[in-house]
Amino acid sequence: MKTFLNLVICEHCDSVYRRGVPAPGEVAHCAQCAAVLYRASRLDVEQWLALTAAAVVAFMIANICPVVRISLQGQHNEAALWQSVAALAHGAAAPIAVPMALCVILVPLMQIVLLVWVLPFARVGRRAPGFAPAMRILVALRPWSMVEVGLLGILVATIKLSSFVEVAPGAGIWATAALTVLLIVIAKRDVQGLWALTERAAPGPMAPA
Amino acid sequence: MSLPPRARQLGVVGCHACGLVCEDKLDETGHADCPRCGAALHRRRPDSLARAGAFLLAGMIFYIPANMLPVMYTSLLGSGSDNTILRGVVEFWKAGSYGIALVIFTASVAVPCTKFLVLGLLLATCRRRSRWARRERARLYRLVEFVGYWSMLDVLVVAIVAALVKFQALSDIEPRLGILFFGMVVILTMLSALSFDPRLIWDGDDTNR
Structure with missing residues (x-):
């Protein structure tokens, strides 16, 4: 062909x-x-890789540290993102916890992992093993990555609760904000450009244009 | 200004996953994979109108219980109440939090209803192969693609609030069935938008289809 x-x-x-x-x-x-x-492209592959490394750190903090901490009459409570997803899993609406976990945790994680896999190879002009499926998955994941919605959700929830409990931001909220920006830069952009960047080294039946 | 040729006229087809332009041999072979990334090549997304219409209809049906059923149960110092999405908006508005009421109204009412209208309009006009306002309809489609997932906001807010407010006797918040339907509406309308092929907007002139 x-x-x-x-x-x-x-x-x-x-x-x-x-x-x-x-x-x-x-x-x-x-x-x-x-x-x-x-x-x-505003970034070269090296900068792209560096921002992806930053996204790894931001992702870990965002998902380990609590995003919000509340107190009511001397009692305290805090929740991280995954605990919010777990809270959905109880009760009648439980099935919605699955897409929720995908959209705010697992899909962003997969995007970061796939980029960490393909970018170091692309930096030296090569295609990583499994490059083609990785790129197809990256394109398919893009509409389902919703960390930015998660960030807005945290803010709305904070304001909603502030009328009857004391609310304090946790470390997770700053990391989520950072992750939002980083993911927009590293994964919402045109990942297809990587095909052209690695074109020369690719062996195979490519017809010269 | 003369318009650019279309892929069909030149006998080429673009890979939806990696963007590679390939020779169109689908007539002879029936099925072909992209030689670069291995994704199946399609001239148009398969069964675009039927799939998008089915997802849209399912989403509209689910939107009814999403608004009628409570999304969240709040108990504060012994007195409990069920909240629907709209009642939440009204309460914020009455309490004077106009900004937050508008954010929630936008995400949970304005965005889904806009999606229903726009996708319905696109499906109806494409089925009739209308040539009316094609540039504007193409813009509308991109708008729906862009704003669609922000409706997930409500699901996230319920998740975070339910995870945080766990003070046994004092106060407790639980997710309710309505939020499951609401989440399904968002996912179904996203699937509808992803199944719809915006190229159909421009297919009105082709008589050989």
Whole structure:
């Protein structure tokens, strides 16, 4: 099967374009439907890898440390993200705990793990073993990663409770905020660019464009 | 300005997972995998309208119990009450917390209802192969894709509040069945948006389909 590395297809309307080299900060839009075709990467792989390492640390703190601590008449209570998910698992609404755990904990974790696996190889222009499935999973996971919603949820819950209990932020909330920003930078971006970055070293039946 | 050619006219197909542009041999072979990443190649997402319509209908049906049933049970110093989503919004509004009432209203009423309307409109116009306002409809689709998952906010707030407020006799908060339906609405409408193929918006002119 012939492939055309010099072409790009708008995934929103199927228009075909010749792929250009965008200047730093430039974004190519589809002339027909105005969707983003591709954009210049603001990060090189090294910076990307460094931010992914930071995301590992932020993820651990966000999921171990309590996000909020409340006190009512001398009694204290605190909860981490996973305890919030566990709280859903009791009672009539229990099944919703599964997608919740996926969206705020497991999917972000998988995104970070997969990037930690593929990026060190990409840094030296190579494709990691299992690169293709890893990249397919990264693309499929993207809509289901919801740490930013988790952060807003923590804030709304805090305000909601502040009317009748004393509320104090825990270390987890700062880590969740950091993780939100890091995940947007490392995983919401155009991971497909890694294919082009590692193109030259890939052996196989690729037709030259 | 002349519009760019479409993939179908050039006999190419774009891989939905890695973006590679491949020669379209689906007519001869029936099934083909992307030579680069191994994902199955499709000209359009399979059974797009039927799947998106089914998910949307299921989501709309679940939205009724999501609003009628309580999402959370609050007991404070012995007196318990069931809360629905809308009652929570009204209580915040009456208490003078307009900002937080608006955030919850947006996430739990405005966003899901907008999704129902927009996806319904897109499905109806694409079924009729309408050429009306295509750029605007393409924008609407991207809007739905972008805002859709923020509705998960309510589920998270209930989870966090329920995890925190555990003071035996003094006060207790438990999730209730409504939140399960609400979470299902969010997931089903996300699946509907993911199944819908925005390229169908532009397929009105093709007579050979």
